[in-house]
Amino acid sequence: MSPISSAARSSRPRLPRQRLARVAAGVVALSIVGAGAFVAAPAHAAEPGGQTTGDSLFPNVGNTGYDVQHYDIAIDYDHDNRTIDATTEIEATATVELSSFSLDLEGLSVDAVLVDGAPAEFTxxxxADTTTYKLVITPATPVTGAFTTTVEYSGExxxxxxxxxxxxxWVATPDGATAVNEPxxxxxxxxxxxxxxxxxxxxxxxxxxxxxxxxxxxxxSNGELVGRIDDTDAGTTTWSWEQQEQMTTxxxxxxxxxYDIHESTIALPSGREIPEWSFIDSDLSDTRKATSLASRDEIETVLGWLxxxxxxxxxxxxxIVVDNAGLGYALETQDRSFFDRSAGLGTLIHELVHQWFGDAVTLSDWSDIWLNEGPAEHIGSAATAALYGGDDTESVWxxxxxxxPESSSAWTVPVAGFDDPADLFGFQAYTRSxxxxxALRLSIGDEEFQEIFRQWYERLNGSDGSTADFIALTEEISGEDLGAFFQDWLFDLDKPEWPDVWTLDLSAGAxxxxxxxxxxxxxxxxxxxxxxxGTLGGTTAVADLSQxxxxxxxxPTSLADGLSLDGDTLTWTVPEVASxxxxxxxxxxxxVSDDASTGPLVLAVAPEGLGAxxxxxxxxxxxxxxxxxPVGAPTIAGEPAVGETLTAAPGEWADGTxxxxxWFRIAEDDLDNAAESDLVAIDGATGTTYEVxxxxxxxxxxxxxxxxxxxxxxPAPSFSEPTAVVLAPQAVPSPTDPPSDPPSDPPSDGPDDGLAVTGSDGAPTLAAAAVLLFALGAAVTIWAMRRRRDAEV
Incomplete structure (x- = not known):
C-alpha cells in the first residue's frame, strides 16, 4: 500500500474555503445581528472577559470568561511568499455573559471577525515587552452559553x-515551515x-x-490523518488532521x-491497535535518517512499557516528525513529537513519556513546568534501564x-515557583526535577511512587495539575507528611541532602x-x-518497650553510646555509615522480672524518617x-433467709486480678458429707450478691x-464455706387477736367448777385465761425453732 492513502475527506463540517465577506477592520454592519438578538436581555449587565489567567510567568497570555471546546483551523500556505491565508473557527462556551472577549494572536493581519455569524468589532x-498580543472582540450582541467565533487572517x-x-x-525552514509552540x-x-x-x-x-x-x-499535524485531497488544477494538496482528544494550544x-513518510500499526498491551505516521525530512543525511528510523522502530516497545x-x-x-528546523530542541507535540534534525532513542523516550505527563496532564501554571519535565526525565531513565540496560535510576540521579557542586548557581533557582520566564527550561526544570x-522514590518506596503517577494520570487525564495538587496526592498515597521534603527539594535555594536509604533489622540472643x-x-x-x-548518618530508630x-x-546505665531510654521508648541514634x-x-x-509470667516479651522497632x-x-x-x-478464700456475708441479700467477697488475691x-445451692441433707458434685449452680447467679x-x-x-x-x-475455682440452711418462714398470730370462735360455756352453779368467775356471766375471766394460754404456746414455739436452728449451726 502507499505510505498514506488518499482517503476521501471525512464528513465532518468544514469551513468554506472562500474568503469571508470583508468588513472594514473593526466595523460592524449594524443591520446584521447575532443568533441571540431576539433573546430577552438578562437582568444583570454583560461584562468583558478577562485578558489574563494569572499565570506567574506569562500573565498577559491567556484569557478568561469562556472555555474553548473546539478549534477548526484552515490554512492555505503560499511557499513562494512564505505567507498564509487562514480561517479559524472557535467553538466556545461563555462562563458569564460577555460584552467582549479576547484571543491571543501575534502578528498577521485580521481581515474579519464573526461571532455567531454576525460581524463583530475587534481591536x-x-x-512585546510584556508578551501581550490580544485580539479583543466585541460581538454585536453579548454572548452567553455556547457561541462560535470565526476569524479570517493572513500574512507572513x-x-x-x-x-x-x-x-x-511559526519557524520558516528551507522547504517550508514548522510551528512548535511551547510555551x-x-x-x-x-x-x-x-x-x-x-x-x-x-x-x-x-x-x-x-x-x-x-x-x-x-x-x-496532531491526531489522525483523516484525508488528503489533491487539486491538480491548483497544484495543491490539502492535508486534513483531526485531534479527538483534549489538547492545549x-x-x-x-x-x-x-518528507519521507512512514506508516505502520502499533499494537498496545491494552489490546488497541493505533496508526503510526512518521515524517522524516527528506534532505537529512543518511546517518540522521538512520538514527531516526532506529528510534522509530522502538515506538511500540516504549509505548507498551509506559x-x-x-x-x-x-x-x-x-x-515522530523530524525536520531540519535549526531550533536545537525536541518537543512533545501531542501524539507526534517533534525532533530537530535527528530523533535519538533517549530523546524519543523522553517525549513519549510526555504523552502521559505533560500532554494528557498538563501544568496549571508555567512555573509548574517541573511536573512535565521531571517525570519525562525520571521515568525516561527508568524506561531506559528496564528496556535497554541503562543504569538504575538511583545511579543516574x-x-x-x-x-x-554545592556552590553551583544551578541550585539558586527553585524547581517550583520561580518567577523569571527566562529560567523556564533551565537546570531546575529538568535535572533537579x-x-x-x-529522592522522592527513595524516600517513600517504589510501590507508592509508581502509584502516585498512575493516579496523577488517571485522575487528571484531559486536564491540568499544579505543584500543590501533586504534593497533596503524594501525601495521600504515601501516608507521610512530606512538607519538609518538598520544601528542601522544590523550593529552597541550596543543594538538598541526598536521602538516607537504609534497612533496619532486629534480632534476639535467646x-x-x-x-x-x-x-x-x-x-x-x-x-x-x-x-x-549516599552516606547514612544522623537518622534514628525507636524501640517500643511497652510490651x-x-x-x-x-x-539504663548499661546502655551503649547512641542508645537512650525514656519511659517505655528506647531510641538509637545511628552513627554514620558510608555507602x-x-x-x-x-x-x-x-x-525477666521476679513476678513475670507468660509474657510474652514483644519488642517492636521502627526507623524514623523517610527512606528506611x-x-x-x-x-x-x-x-x-x-x-x-496469692489466691484468696471467698466468704459470704448476710442472713440466709428469704428476702435477704447475701454478698460474696473474693478474699486476698494478687494485685490486678x-x-x-x-452461686451454688446445696441441700440440707448433703451438708454433713458434702462433695462438689452436690453443688447445684444457680442459673444467672454470677454477681457478687444474691437475693434469697x-x-x-x-x-x-x-x-x-x-x-x-x-x-x-x-487456679481452679475457690469455694466458700456453706451458709446456714434457709428455713421456712412460720406465721405467728397476734396476741391481741381473740379466738375466732370462742366456746359457749354453760352457766356455773358455784365455785366447784374450778377457776373463779367474776361478773354476772364470767366472760372477762375466761377471756383473760385464753389470752394467757395463747401467748404461752407462741413462746414455746419460738423457743423450739431457735433451739433447732442453734443445733444445726
Whole structure:
C-alpha cells in the first residue's frame, strides 16, 4: 500500500474555503445581528472577559470568561511568499455573559471577525515587552452559553522569541515551515486562548503546494490523518488532521516540507491497535535518517512499557516528525513529537513519556513546568534501564546530584515557583526535577511512587495539575507528611541532602520459641545497613518497650553510646555509615522480672524518617507460665433467709486480678458429707450478691470465685464455706387477736367448777385465761425453732 492513502475527506463540517465577506477592520454592519438578538436581555449587565489567567510567568497570555471546546483551523500556505491565508473557527462556551472577549494572536493581519455569524468589532493590543498580543472582540450582541467565533487572517507568520532567546511559533525552514509552540508560540499562526488551562479538540486543514523544491511535500499535524485531497488544477494538496482528544494550544503542531513518510500499526498491551505516521525530512543525511528510523522502530516497545506502567496510552495515533528546523530542541507535540534534525532513542523516550505527563496532564501554571519535565526525565531513565540496560535510576540521579557542586548557581533557582520566564527550561526544570523525583522514590518506596503517577494520570487525564495538587496526592498515597521534603527539594535555594536509604533489622540472643524463666536475660541487637549511594548518618530508630517492661527490666546505665531510654521508648541514634560499608549495630539486655509470667516479651522497632525499610522489626519471646499468687478464700456475708441479700467477697488475691462468681445451692441433707458434685449452680447467679428466694428454703449457699490475671495461670475455682440452711418462714398470730370462735360455756352453779368467775356471766375471766394460754404456746414455739436452728449451726 502507499505510505498514506488518499482517503476521501471525512464528513465532518468544514469551513468554506472562500474568503469571508470583508468588513472594514473593526466595523460592524449594524443591520446584521447575532443568533441571540431576539433573546430577552438578562437582568444583570454583560461584562468583558478577562485578558489574563494569572499565570506567574506569562500573565498577559491567556484569557478568561469562556472555555474553548473546539478549534477548526484552515490554512492555505503560499511557499513562494512564505505567507498564509487562514480561517479559524472557535467553538466556545461563555462562563458569564460577555460584552467582549479576547484571543491571543501575534502578528498577521485580521481581515474579519464573526461571532455567531454576525460581524463583530475587534481591536489589537500589542506589547512585546510584556508578551501581550490580544485580539479583543466585541460581538454585536453579548454572548452567553455556547457561541462560535470565526476569524479570517493572513500574512507572513513570524517566529516568537522567548525570554531565554530561543525561537518557537511559526519557524520558516528551507522547504517550508514548522510551528512548535511551547510555551506561547501558537498565537503566531492561529488565534486562540493560549493557556494550558483551556484544552479543546482540533480539526486542522493545511493546503500546500503538492511539490516544493522539486520534491513531494507534506503537511503534518496532531491526531489522525483523516484525508488528503489533491487539486491538480491548483497544484495543491490539502492535508486534513483531526485531534479527538483534549489538547492545549502549546502542544499543537503544523510542519510543512519535503518528507519521507512512514506508516505502520502499533499494537498496545491494552489490546488497541493505533496508526503510526512518521515524517522524516527528506534532505537529512543518511546517518540522521538512520538514527531516526532506529528510534522509530522502538515506538511500540516504549509505548507498551509506559502503558503497562501508567495506564492506557492517551492518544489515538503516534509517530515522530523530524525536520531540519535549526531550533536545537525536541518537543512533545501531542501524539507526534517533534525532533530537530535527528530523533535519538533517549530523546524519543523522553517525549513519549510526555504523552502521559505533560500532554494528557498538563501544568496549571508555567512555573509548574517541573511536573512535565521531571517525570519525562525520571521515568525516561527508568524506561531506559528496564528496556535497554541503562543504569538504575538511583545511579543516574545520584551521579547528577554528586556532580553538581554545592556552590553551583544551578541550585539558586527553585524547581517550583520561580518567577523569571527566562529560567523556564533551565537546570531546575529538568535535572533537579529528575533528582527530586528520585529522592522522592527513595524516600517513600517504589510501590507508592509508581502509584502516585498512575493516579496523577488517571485522575487528571484531559486536564491540568499544579505543584500543590501533586504534593497533596503524594501525601495521600504515601501516608507521610512530606512538607519538609518538598520544601528542601522544590523550593529552597541550596543543594538538598541526598536521602538516607537504609534497612533496619532486629534480632534476639535467646530462642524465640523457648520460654524464659524469671531472672533470665535476653539480649536484643539492632542493625542498620546503608543500602543507598549516599552516606547514612544522623537518622534514628525507636524501640517500643511497652510490651517488654511489664515483664522485664533494662538497666539504663548499661546502655551503649547512641542508645537512650525514656519511659517505655528506647531510641538509637545511628552513627554514620558510608555507602558500601558494613552495617552499624547496637545491643541492649532485658532481664525477666521476679513476678513475670507468660509474657510474652514483644519488642517492636521502627526507623524514623523517610527512606528506611524494616527487615525483621518485631520479636516475641515467651516467658514460663506461673500461677496467680496469692489466691484468696471467698466468704459470704448476710442472713440466709428469704428476702435477704447475701454478698460474696473474693478474699486476698494478687494485685490486678479480676474475678468471676458463681452461686451454688446445696441441700440440707448433703451438708454433713458434702462433695462438689452436690453443688447445684444457680442459673444467672454470677454477681457478687444474691437475693434469697422462697424456693431456696431447705438449702445452704456456696459461692465459687475464679481469678484471672493477664500473663498468669488461673487456679481452679475457690469455694466458700456453706451458709446456714434457709428455713421456712412460720406465721405467728397476734396476741391481741381473740379466738375466732370462742366456746359457749354453760352457766356455773358455784365455785366447784374450778377457776373463779367474776361478773354476772364470767366472760372477762375466761377471756383473760385464753389470752394467757395463747401467748404461752407462741413462746414455746419460738423457743423450739431457735433451739433447732442453734443445733444445726
Amino acid at each position: 489589537r493590543i500589542t506589547d 507568520p513570524t517566529e516568537h522569541i522567548d525570554p531565554d532567546g530561543s525561537s518557537e511559533g 506561547v508560540g501558537a498565537m503566531t499562526w492561529f488565534p486562540n486562548n493560549n493557556t494550558p488551562l483551556d484544552k479543546a479538540t482540533f480539526d486542522i486543514d493545511v493546503t500546500i503546494p503538492t511539490t516544493i523544491g522539486g520534491g513531494t511535500a507534506a503537511a503534518v 502549546y502542544l499543537s503542531l503544523v510542519s510543512i516540507g519535503r 502503558e503497562t506502567a501508567y495506564g492506557a496510552y492517551p492518544g489515538n495515533s503516534t509517530g 545520584y551521579s547528577e546530584w554528586e556532580g553538581t 529528575g533528582m527530586a523525583l528520585e 530462642a524465640t520459641d523457648t520460654p524464659l524463666s524469671r531472672g533470665d536475660s535476653v539480649t536484643y541487637t539492632l542493625t542498620a545497613a546503608n543500602t543507598g549511594l 517488654v517492661l511489664p515483664w522485664a527490666s533494662i538497666d 558500601g560499608a558494613g552495617p552499624s549495630v547496637a545491643s541492649f539486655t532485658a532481664t 525499610t524494616c527487615g525483621v522489626c518485631e520479636i516475641s519471646t515467651p516467658i514460663s507460665a506461673y500461677a496467680i499468687d 479480676t474475678f468471676a462468681f458463681q 428466694r422462697s424456693d431456696d428454703v431447705g438449702y445452704a449457699f456456696v459461692v465459687a470465685v475464679t481469678g484471672t490475671l493477664p500473663g498468669f495461670v488461673s
